[in-house]
């Protein structure tokens with residue numbers, strides 16, 4: 107994590123925005139975990155989102171979460187497996203639900219990463235990301251991306267997809283979209299106006315398995 111006064115200030119400003127986002131996403135993902143369900147959170151960051159999913163009252167009892175992360179922080183509330191590209195260190199269909207939230211726009215081989223999500227998911231893959239849609243979308247997302255990731259030293263590619271591009275990515279990776287949420291209500295009022303709404307996208311998809 108980047109230190110210094112500016113880094114601390116940015117993290118403090120980001121905290122209530124992140125908390126609101128986490129509440130919304132946890133509720134959406136929790137509904138797909140059955141009793142004793144297994145969740146994989148790809149690019150889990152601090153791991154608090156996955157922890158909030160399995161702690162949610164609508165989540166199946168005794169569900170567990172594992173994180174897969176390029177930059178393991180060491181103080182996560184869930185078990186995190188270090189990952190440096192290529193095939194995930196898990197067998198096919200090992201998780202009921204795979205969540206990948208605001209990670210794909212950080213990855214140059216996004217199709218490879220998304221295909222791996224589908225391979226290890228038995229039931230659904232939940233993709234949350236940004237969408238280049240609306241007035242000055244590229245600049246608004248880039249600003250949000252920079253502000254949210256800079257304090258943690260996470261590199262940004264500043265490359266964002268349109269809705270049509272997301273649908274194409276899902277199709278190429280064998281993911282059959284069951285439901286999309288766009289626009290999304292994710293943030294507290296002021297921030298929602300600037301960075302929420304049409305810039306936010308979530309897809310719930312079923313991996314189409316080869317026989």
Ligand SMILES: C[S@@+](CC[C@H](N)C(=O)[O-])C[C@H]1O[C@@H](n2cnc3c(N)ncnc32)[C@H](O)[C@@H]1O
Nearest residue numbers: 149150151155174175176177207208209212213
């Ligand atoms: C914006 S953060 C999102 C964290 C978490 N998913 C959440 O929603 O709170 C993006 C995270 O994805 C991780 N990441 C980016 N590319 C990755 C990759 N190819 N494999 C695993 N983790 C990755 C980064 O290290 C970072 O922790």
